[in-house]
Amino acid sequence: MAGGAATGGSVQSETYREARTWLLLPAWVTLGILTLAPLTIMLVYSFLTKEFRGGVIWEFSLAAYDQFFFDRGLFGDEPPRIEWTYIGIFWRSIWQAGAATVLSLLIGFPTAYFIAMRPQKERALWVFLVTIPYWVNLLIRTVSMKFLLRDEGPLNEGLMAIGLISEPLGIVNTNLAVQLGLFYSYLPFMVLPIYAAVERYNLALSEAAADLYAPRWTILRRIVLPSVRPGIVAGCILVFVPSLGSFLAPDLLGGAKTFMIGSLIEEQFKGNAGNWPFGAAASMILLTMVLILLILSARPSRKGVR
Amino acid sequence: MKKLLTTAAALSLIAGAASAEGKLVIYHWFEYMPQDLLEKFSEEHDVEVVMDTYDSNEALLASLKAGAIGTYDVAVPGDYMVQIMGNEGLLDTIADGELANKGNIAPEWADPSFDPGRASSIPYQWGSTSFAVNRDVYEGDINSTDILFNPPEELSGKINMLDSQGEVLAMAALHMDIPQCSSDRDQLRALNDMLQSAKAHWASFNSDTAKEVLVSGDAAAGQIYDGFAAKARAEGANVEYAFPTQGYIVWMDNVVLLKDAPNRENALLFMDFLLEPENIAAVTNYARYNAGVTGVAGFLDPSLAEQPESNPPAEAGAGVFIEVCDQATQEVYDQIWTNLKK
Numbered sequence: 001m002a003g004g005a006a007t008g009g010s011v012q013s014e015t016y017r018e019a020r021t022w023l024l025l026p027a028w029v030t031l032g033i034l035t036l037a038p039l040t041i042m043l044v045y046s047f048l049t050k051e052f053r054g055g056v057i058w059e060f061s062l063a064a065y066d067q068f069f070f071d072r073g074l075f076g077d078e079p080p081r082i083e084w085t086y087i088g089i090f091w092r093s094i095w096q097a098g099a100a101t102v103l104s105l106l107i108g109f110p111t112a113y114f115i116a117m118r119p120q121k122e123r124a125l126w127v128f129l130v131t132i133p134y135w136v137n138l139l140i141r142t143v144s145m146k147f148l149l150r151d152e153g154p155l156n157e158g159l160m161a162i163g164l165i166s167e168p169l170g171i172v173n174t175n176l177a178v179q180l181g182l183f184y185s186y187l188p189f190m191v192l193p194i195y196a197a198v199e200r201y202n203l204a205l206s207e208a209a210a211d212l213y214a215p216r217w218t219i220l221r222r223i224v225l226p227s228v229r230p231g232i233v234a235g236c237i238l239v240f241v242p243s244l245g246s247f248l249a250p251d252l253l254g255g256a257k258t259f260m261i262g263s264l265i266e267e268q269f270k271g272n273a274g275n276w277p278f279g280a281a282a283s284m285i286l287l288t289m290v291l292i293l294l295i296l297s298a299r300p301s302r303k304g305v306r
Numbered sequence: 307m308k309k310l311l312t313t314a315a316a317l318s319l320i321a322g323a324a325s326a327e328g329k330l331v332i333y334h335w336f337e338y339m340p341q342d343l344l345e346k347f348s349e350e351h352d353v354e355v356v357m358d359t360y361d362s363n364e365a366l367l368a369s370l371k372a373g374a375i376g377t378y379d380v381a382v383p384g385d386y387m388v389q390i391m392g393n394e395g396l397l398d399t400i401a402d403g404e405l406a407n408k409g410n411i412a413p414e415w416a417d418p419s420f421d422p423g424r425a426s427s428i429p430y431q432w433g434s435t436s437f438a439v440n441r442d443v444y445e446g447d448i449n450s451t452d453i454l455f456n457p458p459e460e461l462s463g464k465i466n467m468l469d470s471q472g473e474v475l476a477m478a479a480l481h482m483d484i485p486q487c488s489s490d491r492d493q494l495r496a497l498n499d500m501l502q503s504a505k506a507h508w509a510s511f512n513s514d515t516a517k518e519v520l521v522s523g524d525a526a527a528g529q530i531y532d533g534f535a536a537k538a539r540a541e542g543a544n545v546e547y548a549f550p551t552q553g554y555i556v557w558m559d560n561v562v563l564l565k566d567a568p569n570r571e572n573a574l575l576f577m578d579f580l581l582e583p584e585n586i587a588a589v590t591n592y593a594r595y596n597a598g599v600t601g602v603a604g605f606l607d608p609s610l611a612e613q614p615e616s617n618p619p620a621e622a623g624a625g626v627f628i629e630v631c632d633q634a635t636q637e638v639y640d641q642i643w644t645n646l647k648k
Contacts, residue, residue, distance in 0.1 A: 052633045053390060054371045074498060074641055075491060085648045152523055172524065173510050255510025256469050259647050269372075270365045272471035273640040 039287075046280035054274035064281035086264070086282070090289075093261040096175060096250075097243035100182035101190075104239045105232070107183075108190030112231075115191075116198035127195065130188050138185060142252050145181050146172060149253070173255035181249035182239075189238035197231025198224075233297050241290055261286055330572040332357040333366065333374075333381040335559070336514075338431075340592040347579050353572050361514060362470060363387040370396055376566040379573035385558045386472070386628045388427055389420040397426035398563045404574055407581035415598035420627070421560065428577050429598025431533075431589060432558035433616075434625055435473055438535040438545040443526040448548040449622065451481035453527055455504040462507045464526035466519045469511035471643045472628045473529065473555060478504075480553040480626070487631035489638075498642045505646060520545050531557075532615040533594035539615075547615045553623030558598065 016023060046064050048056040071083035115126040133141060148155050151168035159165045171177050201224065209219045225232070247262030256263065261282065268279025330347075332339075336359040348355045360366045363384050370381070375396055383391055391397050400408075408424070415429045439448045444460045454477065457465060467474055478501055479486045484493045509525055517534040519525040521543045530538070535547040548554075561580055567573050580586050586597040587605030596616060610616065618625075631639065 052636070053394065054368050074494065074645075075638060076641075085644065089648060150522065150524060251469075251512070252515075255466075255512065257505070257508065257511060257647070259644075270362070270368050272364050272643065274364070274368065275640070 042280045042283055046277055046284050048277050050275050050277045052274070054269070054276060056276050061277065064275075064277040067278055068281055068285065089259045089264055090261055090286075092258065093244055096178055096260065097182065097240050097246075099179045100186070100243045101236050101240045103179060103183040104187050104190040105236065108187055108235060109194055109232070112191045112194035113198050115195050116201070123199070127192070130191050134188055138248060141185065142181055142248050145184055146177075146253055149177055149180065172253065173257065175254065177253040178250050178260075181253040182243040182246060185246070185249060186239040186242060189242075190235035193234040193238065194228060194231040197228035201227050237294065237297060240293075244290065245286065328352075328572050329354045329356065329569050330380075330576055331378045331569065332576075333369075333378040333564075334359055335382060336361055338382075338589070338593055340588055343585060343588050346585070347576060350579070351572070351575050353569075353575070363472075367391065367394075367396075370564075375564060376568065378564050379567040379569045380561050380576060381564055382430055382559050382561055384628075385418070385420045385560070386630050388560050388562060389630050391562065392421065392426060396565055398565045398567060398570070399425050400563055400574070400577075405578055405581070407578045410581045410583065410599050410601065412598050412600050415558070418558070427560040427562045428581055430559040430561050430580065430586075431593055431595040432556065432598055433532040433595040434549075434618075435468070435477075435529070435531050435555040435557060436548050436550060437527060437529045438520060438538065438547045440520065440523070440526045441544045441546050448546060449550050449619070450548075451477060451550045451552045453548065453550075454529060455481045455500065455507075457507050457527070461527045463509055465508045466510050466512055466516060466525035466528035467508055468516060468529045469513045471639070474501075474511075474646075475639055475643065476555055476626070476628045477529065480550070480555075480623070483552065486626075486629040487635050487639075489635050494638055494642070498645060501642065501646050511647070517541075531595075536594040536613050536615045549618040549622035551621055551623045554618075554625055556625035556627055558627075 045056055047060055047062070049059040049061040049063065051057050066080075067083070068086050069083055070080040071085070072078050072080050111130070115123055115130070118126055147153055149171045150156070151170060151172065155171075156165070156168040159169070160167075171180070205223050205227070206219050209223050210216075214222070245262045245265075247260060247266055250256065250258075250260040250263055254260075259267070265279045265282050265286075267273055268275045268282065330353050332355065334357055339357070344355050344357065347353065358378070360369065363386070366381060366383055367387060367390065370378075370391070371394070388397075405428070408428070411424060411429055415432070417423055421427045437454055439453060439461070443464070444458060446458060453461065454465060454467070475497075476486050478497060479488070482493070482497060482500060484490070484497065488494060488497075510519070512519060516528055516530045517538045520528050520530070520535075520538045521541050523543075530547075532547060535545060538545050561577055563570070563573055563577070580589075581599055583597075583599055583601040584605050586599050587602045590597045590602065590610065591605075591607045594610065594613070594615070
């Protein structure tokens with residue numbers, strides 16, 4: 001909204017004022033049918049009674065949330081204690097997604113900066129190159145990643161051939177493999193927004209700072225980073241949020257030995273448990289967490305726009 | 307180019323509409339039904355065949371219960387899932403005389419416990435679930451469930467389990483010699499503890515790539531279906547399929563007539579088609595399992611009869627079906643599974 005006003009969007013919208021309702025209708029219908037309706041169903045389901053082997057019984061129940069937060073023992077008749085299982089699964093997922101985001105930022109920022117510093121004519125080519133791997137399906141890319149990281153794969157064999165290591169690193173089926181997989185899956189979502197921000201950055205500011213004897217590190221920290229901050233925030237959100245709910249990388253690269261949020265929810269709908277209200281409740285808790293995160297990250301960037 | 311493609315698409319649509327009298331919508335496992343068999347049925351009966359796939363019995367059930375019932379004509383659930391789907395009211399009944407080839411069903415599969423009298427189903431393929439071991443890595447005796455749950459040093463940390471609650475927990479029950487649907491609390495606690503300690507030896511849970519991890523060498527031992535083990539061997543892996551003395555899992559996939567099938571007539575035609583020995587033998591030759599129909603022997607690939615995966619040794623334990631537990635018992639098992647993967 002604020003961005004629209006800054007670029008003069010409000011003047012343009014006056015032109016079509018008569019037709020505004022009709023022009024917005026497709027957007028509202030799409031949002032209503034494709035976003036609000038499924039979310040409402042999930043919200044309602046999370047407060048219903050579970051039906052054995054999948055499905056819901058239309059009776060109000062807090063059992064799903066109770067199961068999430070309270071542990072009543074293997075047989076369900078002990079006095080309730082705090083349930084750490086699911087909190088642990090959420091925490092692990094946050095940690096994995098966070099590590100993937102940091103990794104993406106460390107690689108993505110220099111990449112984006114590099115592309116933005118190329119001559120105007122070359123930039124489109126570089127951006128194009130970054131997106132090429134993403135024309136291939138995510139599943140194929142994740143499987144290829146596994147082939148690269150395998151004990152008998154090119155990474156380990158290459159490192160052994162040059163004598164850096166004497167036996168395979170054993171990366172597949174570890175948390176590191178999951179983080180690498182997530183990082184690789186979502187890297188362009190980090191590069192592209194940062195690139196867009198750096199491209200708009202006025203290099204004269206860096207030159208001015210250098211003229212005033214600011215060291216390079218200070219220029220980066222005090223001038224460049226604050227200017228491109230909205231791009232960095234957008235990139236981090238775009239990598240973190242899908243990583244959090246991902247189940248392909250954990251299943252294929254992590255060996256599915258431990259649940260992540262995505263696989264826990266999938267199990268409730270597609271697995272033996274068939275506990276739809278619990279799956280819905282876990283989704284709602286995840287949604288709430290992401291929402292809080294977005295609100296927190298949106299606040300400072302609004303201040304930046306002014 | 308674009309125009310050419312559009313024209314081609316339009317032509318194929320017309321062709322499809324002109325040639326096919328009716329339609330048949332199949333919901334099936336992945337990598338199981340040979341494509342040329344579907345084409346044969348399509349040509350013989352002038353029916354357009356559409357097939358969707360799923361990757362587990364539970365995924366099939368979830369999809370049907372979430373509203374897909376009424377869009378498919380036939381599905382191919384495993385033994386225990388036929389019983390569950392029957393209890394859930396998802397199956398239609400085949401009246402006497404509706405299937406001309408019903409008499410072809412092998413006598414031992416004509417009245418199974420999961421569908422008495424074959425009221426809604428016909429046999430598709432049957433086989434076993436056990437595990438296979440890479441003989442380059444481990445040379446000792448493999449016919450014991452210890453290989454999975456208490457493995458020798460050479461295999462520890464190199465074991466892939468099926469990512470399927472039913473198969474893992476049933477195998478664990480055989481290992482501990484307890485009932486599959488136990489309600490004895492000491493047994494259940496012991497089962498929970500045993501799985502926790504066994505997990506330390508496992509590298510991964512994966513069903514879709516159970517065969518690939520053995521072929522690539524990522525896993526040195528893996529829980530697997532007999533046909534997949536045979537295929538892994540055919541693809542060059544030096545693996546041997548085990549028949550543990552404690553017992554192993556037997557399964558049977560069945561073609562069922564779904565409730566509210568939109569093309570019921572064609573579904574029955576298709577079931578009759580699959581009861582022809584020649585046709586069901588084609589599936590067996592492709593999937594490397596066993597058919598439940600009499601008179602297939604002459605149509606089978608001769609190497610199938612000798613394949614070690616289909617010939618349990620004399621000292622092998624009994625083959626058992628996965629059992630269907632009641633709700634209270636099942637909830638404990640669900641909890642044990644969550645504990646295992648947390």
